[in-house]
Amino acid sequence: MIAFTAAEIAEITHGRLAADPGLTPGSVVTDSREATAGSLYVAKPGEAADGHDFVAAAFERGAVLALVQRDVADAAGHAFPAVVVEDSVLAMGALAAEAVRRIRARRAAAGQAFTVIGITGSAGKTTTKDLLAGILAGHGETVAPQGSYNGEVGVPLTVFKAGFDTRYLVIEMGATGVGHINYLADMVRPEIGVVLGVGTAHAGEFGGVENIARAKGELVEALPADGTAVLNLDDARVAAMAARTKATVLGFSAGPARDGEQAVVRAEGVELNAAGNPEFDLILPGGSARHHVSAKLIGEHHVGNLLAAAGAAHAAGISGEQIAASLSTQTAASRWRMERTERPDGVTIINDAYNANPESMRAALRTLADLGRGRRTWAVLGAMLELGEDSIREHTAVGTQVVRLNISRLLVIGREARALYVSAVNEGSWGDECLFAETIDEAYAILRSELAPGDLVLFKSSNSIGLRHLGDRIALPETTTEGSPLP
Structure with missing residues (x-):
């Protein structure tokens, strides 16, 4: 990291200095849990939480300076060393x-x-x-x-x-x-x-x-x-x-x-x-x-x-x-991007549920169909978010594609994706070929009971739907993966 003194930080950000001018942080964090000795903690307002509420926690972990939008004091009323700015981001x-x-x-x-x-x-x-x-x-x-x-x-x-x-x-x-x-x-x-x-x-x-x-x-x-x-x-x-x-x-x-x-x-x-x-x-x-x-x-x-x-x-x-x-030598470096896991019982998991949009959904389904020749294939799909007025049309198109690619089983999760399920049924997939689950826990129970050796399973949804964590549970059913709690 390029080192800035507290005085330089105040000058660059047009902020008010409320700290030793020569104080020089050695790292920058926006999560108080990631603060270490010498960190600059950036307190930013958020939809779910306000970073200013965690300034004390950051200093407890070693932060030496905060970038804040208002003064923050400790329990004794002493202000934490800070640069106060109009907008911390x-x-x-x-x-x-x-x-x-x-x-x-x-x-x-x-x-x-x-x-x-x-x-x-x-x-x-x-x-x-x-x-x-x-x-x-x-x-x-x-x-x-x-x-x-x-x-x-x-x-x-x-x-x-x-x-x-x-x-x-x-x-x-x-x-x-x-x-x-x-x-x-x-x-x-x-x-x-x-x-x-x-x-x-x-x-x-x-x-x-x-x-x-x-x-x-x-x-x-x-x-x-x-x-x-x-x-x-x-x-x-x-x-x-x-x-x-x-x-x-x-x-x-x-x-x-x-x-x-x-x-x-x-x-x-x-x-x-x-x-x-x-x-x-x-x-x-x-x-x-x-x-x-x-x-x-x-x-x-x-x-x-x-x-x-x-x-x-x-x-x-x-x-x-x-x-x-x-x-020719690189494998996927980031998680949940067509991440393949071979279970000991012969079930193959492809976890591509870090994110989803119509283009990436179609590409993942074509890959599932290509890899699944001679195997039973599962498409475990959740909603594609932030599509606006095109949402129903795009989910409908994906459901149709699943059937036309002859994917063996479709499991749709969550009401946001119900149009996908309905379109697959209307296209000609019914009975146990096409299933709908209201929740991830319902889907987990279905997969645990119905997956069989040799099955190939794709997980795909927008990030906040959480199917990547379901994919982790199914891929490693006897272990808990770090950072993978179900919502």
């Missing part, structure tokens, strides 16, 4: 922006390169981030987000992990509205920007798919003229973003070559092996060499993520041989 962003500026300036003065890479898209951000970080880690100190830290809090926390030795800073950028990515890009000022796709995730919050495209394109608009925009040419809305950037455009595509296309990262000869892992020849601009990739990820839909990571690494100067070698 915006203050975090200001500190992160200054940290990036200092790293860039110090490394430039020493003749050392520093590259910031931003990644956005409606699906695949975390997988692509993990793949890219895996490639870059072999070529210099690389900092990337923990899990899906991709918002106005997560991005600064990622930045605070970087220091003057950092060569690559990979930033995942999420948004729930127009202007959010512009804010994040202005904070970190990326040289390379990757846009994966414009789907219908959060369509309700954005007010439509066109607004999603507008928001995702803010990343390429923020790139400098000597930067590179890595764009998914298989998504028309993303391909159109080429007109919105002054940076060099590097496309990627899993489809056939198109006449006149230049600077395209391409996958040729895509096949799935017996384990459901994609294999293909990676073709990079500027050369005729083919670099074979034999990925360890599950599902053909990951080809786009693999190509996106390859494109960003190519833009960062990594050779094709090194890119392909890394992509």
